[in-house]
Amino acid sequence: MANNITIVELxxxxxxxxxxxxxxxxxxxxxxxxxxxxxxxxxxxxxxxxNLYASNLRGNKSHTIAIIIPEFxxxxxxxxxKGIEWVARNNGYHVLIYVTDHSAEKEAxxxxxxxxxxxxxxxxxxxxxxxNHEYLKLLQNNKVPLVFFDRYYEDVxxxxxxxxxxxxxxxxxxxxxxxxxxxxxYLAVNKDVSIGKIxxxxxxKALEEAKLPINEQLILDTSNDVHVNYQDxxxxxxxxxxxxxxxxxxxxxxxxxxxxxxxxxxxxxxLKLICFSCLDIADMLQPSLSVVKQPAYEMGIQATSQLFDIxxxxxxxxxxxxxxxxxELIFQHSSRKV
Amino acid sequence: MANNITIVELxxxxxxxxxxxxxxxxxxxxxxxxxxxxxxxxxxxxxxxxNLYASNLRGNKSHTIAIIIPEFxxxxxxxxxKGIEWVARNNGYHVLIYVTDHSAEKEAxxxxxxxxxxxxxxxxxxxxxxxNHEYLKLLQNNKVPLVFFDRYYEDVxxxxxxxxxxxxxxxxxxxxxxxxxxxxxYLAVNKDVSIGKIxxxxxxKALEEAKLPINEQLILDTSNDVHVNYQDxxxxxxxxxxxxxxxxxxxxxxxxxxxxxxxxxxxxxxLKLICFSCLDIADMLQPSLSVVKQPAYEMGIQATSQLFDIxxxxxxxxxxxxxxxxxELIFQHSSRKV
DNA sequence: TTGAAAGCGCTAACAG
DNA sequence: CTGTTAGCGCTTTCAA
Numbered sequence: 001m002a003n004n005i006t007i008v009e010l011x012x013x014x015x016x017x018x019x020x021x022x023x024x025x026x027x028x029x030x031x032x033x034x035x036x037x038x039x040x041x042x043x044x045x046x047x048x049x050x051n052l053y054a055s056n057l058r059g060n061k062s063h064t065i066a067i068i069i070p071e072f073x074x075x076x077x078x079x080x081x082k083g084i085e086w087v088a089r090n091n092g093y094h095v096l097i098y099v100t101d102h103s104a105e106k107e108a109x110x111x112x113x114x115x116x117x118x119x120x121x122x123x124x125x126x127x128x129x130x131x132n133h134e135y136l137k138l139l140q141n142n143k144v145p146l147v148f149f150d151r152y153y154e155d156v157x158x159x160x161x162x163x164x165x166x167x168x169x170x171x172x173x174x175x176x177x178x179x180x181x182x183x184x185x186y187l188a189v190n191k192d193v194s195i196g197k198i199x200x201x202x203x204x205k206a207l208e209e210a211k212l213p214i215n216e217q218l219i220l221d222t223s224n225d226v227h228v229n230y231q232d233x234x235x236x237x238x239x240x241x242x243x244x245x246x247x248x249x250x251x252x253x254x255x256x257x258x259x260x261x262x263x264x265x266x267x268x269x270x271l272k273l274i275c276f277s278c279l280d281i282a283d284m285l286q287p288s289l290s291v292v293k294q295p296a297y298e299m300g301i302q303a304t305s306q307l308f309d310i311x312x313x314x315x316x317x318x319x320x321x322x323x324x325x326x327x328e329l330i331f332q333h334s335s336r337k338v
Numbered sequence: 339m340a341n342n343i344t345i346v347e348l349x350x351x352x353x354x355x356x357x358x359x360x361x362x363x364x365x366x367x368x369x370x371x372x373x374x375x376x377x378x379x380x381x382x383x384x385x386x387x388x389n390l391y392a393s394n395l396r397g398n399k400s401h402t403i404a405i406i407i408p409e410f411x412x413x414x415x416x417x418x419x420k421g422i423e424w425v426a427r428n429n430g431y432h433v434l435i436y437v438t439d440h441s442a443e444k445e446a447x448x449x450x451x452x453x454x455x456x457x458x459x460x461x462x463x464x465x466x467x468x469x470n471h472e473y474l475k476l477l478q479n480n481k482v483p484l485v486f487f488d489r490y491y492e493d494v495x496x497x498x499x500x501x502x503x504x505x506x507x508x509x510x511x512x513x514x515x516x517x518x519x520x521x522x523x524y525l526a527v528n529k530d531v532s533i534g535k536i537x538x539x540x541x542x543k544a545l546e547e548a549k550l551p552i553n554e555q556l557i558l559d560t561s562n563d564v565h566v567n568y569q570d571x572x573x574x575x576x577x578x579x580x581x582x583x584x585x586x587x588x589x590x591x592x593x594x595x596x597x598x599x600x601x602x603x604x605x606x607x608x609l610k611l612i613c614f615s616c617l618d619i620a621d622m623l624q625p626s627l628s629v630v631k632q633p634a635y636e637m638g639i640q641a642t643s644q645l646f647d648i649x650x651x652x653x654x655x656x657x658x659x660x661x662x663x664x665x666e667l668i669f670q671h672s673s674r675k676v
Numbered sequence: 677t678t679g680a681a682a683g684c685g686c687t688a689a690c691a692g
Numbered sequence: 693c694t695g696t697t698a699g700c701g702c703t704t705t706c707a708a
């Protein structure tokens with residue numbers, strides 16, 4: 001709860017006016033350095049600091065940004081947030097965090113709480129579902145710039161930092177083919193989000209190029225429920241007998257490993273596996289896991305830098321502007337020919 | 339940037355007074371439901387929402403809490419934050435996040451930015467270093483309650499949710515002994531923080547009970563630099579030849595696995611390993627990793643609930659109050675007798 | 677260089 | 693149930 005002592009009391013204690021005290025806390029040069037010194041010292045002594053809400057109300061800005069992400073817990077988002085927090089702090093900004101659990105509805109709710117001045121900008125990885133992104137207009141109407149990272153909506157014109165997912169998916173799939181795979185299953189996340197679609201297109205391109213059939217039975221659209229996914233993956237493997245799996249996100253690969261274990265299938269002998277993941281211990285898994293590793297931290301840094309570019313007027317808002325950062329392909333045992 | 343349209347304009351557009359409009363947005367019952375409906379509808383139409391900073395300035399509260407943690411990226415903190423965010427949102431609160439990189443100085447800096455009304459409460463896992471926690475008095479002076487989770491400072495009287503670390507460490511060490519270990523090394527984090535000390539005490543108790551010597555050479559106080567730790571662990575193993583290692587945090591166990599690999603030591607044959615970790619794929623590692631698994635999500639939930647208890651006056655602030663949540667001991671291959 | 681005064685947009689008595 | 697009014701604590705002209 002805000003400070004008890006106010007600028008008026010501080011001023012009184014010093015025999016000055018509140019305007020002078022106020023100046024001491026701004027970058028104002030209209031003040032005698034000695035006076036400022038005296039004020040700052042007294043403030044420190046009395047434990048005074050200017051009330052944030054009064055300042056913001058006058059100044060009309062919050063020095064706060066929001067991060068909105070669909071899930072929390074994998075290395076990708078952890079790293080990205082770390083980057084975001086770092087840049088924000090260096091710019092004297094604070095960071096609010098929101099998790100949607102992949103619910104577009106929650107996403108919309110959150111957005112609605114942000115347009116009353118709470119934040120100066122938003123960095124978001126989209127939760128997908130539906131394609132009505134009207135609520136994002138709220139941000140625009142309130143001049144709150146938005147920057148996407150990783151998962152963006154194609155119909156929303158704004159800056160966006162993402163991976164070179166088409167190319168990586170293509171390369172990853174090609175790698176599986178090179179290693180002898182012929183029936184490669186693709187585990188998709190939400191096809192409504194950019195990455196759901198694009199990663200799949202890379203996969204399809206590799207198949208086409210190798211003259212392998214694109215079998216829709218081998219493409220599994222997954223949910224956000226880990227148990228449902230487990231069952232679906234199990235069924236897919238039992239019925240379709242793929243010889244390789246390309247998981248578009250880490251958690252699907254983990255479920256795959258558990259299913260394989262239950263079905264007594266050996267990776268990579270019976271089933272090859274590769275996935276998108278930022279796990280730093282992929283090489284310690286049994287078997288070591290082949291991954292497409294996105295530069296998560298860098299993505300966070302870039303997204304936030306772009307947001308500040310917009311906030312500082314160095315770049316315009318509301319312009320579609322995609323920046324692709326290269327992922328690293330790390331081939332280990334899980335995808336290798338045996 | 340805040341909304342352009344104000345409560346006054348909305349009132350004008352409806353031919354009402356601004357107090358009536360204000361009431362429509364509070365839980366006030368002093369308003370005709372029909373009027374409220376009309377107001378809310380018009381507000382929606384005009385894209386109005388009450389300016390946050392004006393409300394906060396009047397109401398003297400921010401509906402925001404802060405999380406301060408030393409590091410970011412391991413499952414423990416991810417899960418805890420998830421719990422915190424969940425409870426906060428259910429209470430209509432927003433969550434600011436701050437990472438200190440284990441720097442007590444940064445921690446103090448952050449605290450200083452929080453006492454101007456920015457937050458109503460703070461949830462923190464201490465970064466340790468030094469034992470001058472004077473800066474935390476700032477919070478108390480400004481009536482901003484603080485709740486610790488996991489890593490607390492013993493000299494700060496406040497609520498604290500942590501694991502039953504003494505018991506878990508004791509059990510984990512005992513387990514290593516039962517499985518034949520005689521020279522058990524302990525990898526400590528910062529001994530200034532509660533967990534650094536307490537986890538080590540559990541380790542020592544188990545040794546004493548088994549009449550094994552407590553060898554300070556086998557206790558490694560680690561830094562926050564992964565490379566330095568790697569070297570130190572390597573040196574420890576090469577010179578002291580421990581037959582087991584108890585790592586007090588996950589990342590130290592990961593470094594140990596890498597060192598063992600470099601030195602061609604097999605786990606658990608040449609070296610047994612157990613550690614504190616919330617990793618959900620500990621069983622997929624090679625070898626599967628024995629862990630002390632703290633209820634991270636639950637800890638976040640409990641810490642935040644307690645904070646709200648204090649905020650709502652259901653509990654007093656500034657009282658030392660430790661709550662211990664039981665960890666789960668999961669023994670897998672890395673610590674087993676061969 | 678400092679002070680006086682007018683709000684920022686909203687809330688909460690109080691009166692009607 | 694609705695309107696009037698007096699601030700919340702600060703910033704920022706404008707005048708001194």
